[in-house]
Amino acid sequence: MDTVLINECLPHLEQPLLKEIETCALIEKFPQGQYIIRQGQYIRFLPIVLRGNVKVFSHEDAIQFLLYYINPGDPCIFSFAHIFDFSEAPIEFSAITESDSELLMLPMPQVHHWIRQYVSFNQMLLKGYQRHYQDLLHTTKQITCYNLEERLMNYLITRSKIAKTDTLAISHQDIANDLGTSREVISRLMKKMGASQKVKQVGRKIKVL
Numbered sequence: 656m657d658t659v660l661i662n663e664c665l666p667h668l669e670q671p672l673l674k675e676i677e678t679c680a681l682i683e684k685f686p687q688g689q690y691i692i693r694q695g696q697y698i699r700f701l702p703i704v705l706r707g708n709v710k711v712f713s714h715e716d717a718i719q720f721l722l723y724y725i726n727p728g729d730p731c732i733f734s735f736a737h738i739f740d741f742s743e744a745p746i747e748f749s750a751i752t753e754s755d756s757e758l759l760m761l762p763m764p765q766v767h768h769w770i771r772q773y774v775s776f777n778q779m780l781l782k783g784y785q786r787h788y789q790d791l792l793h794t795t796k797q798i799t800c801y802n803l804e805e806r807l808m809n810y811l812i813t814r815s816k817i818a819k820t821d822t823l824a825i826s827h828q829d830i831a832n833d834l835g836t837s838r839e840v841i842s843r844l845m846k847k848m849g850a851s852q853k854v855k856q857v858g859r860k861i862k863v864l
Contacts, residue, residue: 657705660705661676668773675765680761683757685707685755687753691750692748696745696746699762701761701766702758702761703730704725709756710750711749713748721794723791729783810833821862823861824859824860
């Protein structure tokens with residue numbers, strides 16, 4: 656197990672807790688585009704992103720809704736109830752890797768034990784949940800207050816910041832899925848935004864200007 660990477664991503668955890676994590680947790684590698692968990696499944700592990708990025712989204716009536724992204728050092732907290740109320744209900748979201756990723760997989764029985772035993776572990780979960788809650792508020796504001804072109808531009812800017820590049824290898828269909836619309840609508844908006852020099856289509860990639 657890469658203990659150096661764990662310590663770098665989780666520097667705020669006590670050494671006794673880190674020792675327990677090293678003993679019972681797993682580090683798994685996920686290629687880009689692989690599901691970590693699908694909506695309707697049951698949680699057996701709490702994933703923490705060590706390398707890469709993860710997208711969390713929900714499906715409703717065959718429409719996909721992007722909720723938020725998870726970056727290195729953040730726990731994949733899908734539901735407050737599953738973590739603190741020990742709920743056995745199936746998960747209501749899906750999580751998929753945006754890039755090749757390494758995740759620390761914490762078994763849920765140990766997670767429940769550490770919640771009771773370690774203050775720093777509780778603080779990590781609460782801070783992670785607060786970040787995701789703020790991201791959800793931002794998503795709600797985008798849908799409520801902005802038109803689709805503005806949402807698309809903000810989406811591309813966010814994606815470029817996460818990927819740390821202004822050139823994104825993403826299809827119009829992928830964008831449409833994340834924004835809950837059709838590929839044809841995204842293609843029309845991309846053409847309009849290209850004419851106003853906000854973005855540039857470079858082959859199958861999109862450059863944010």
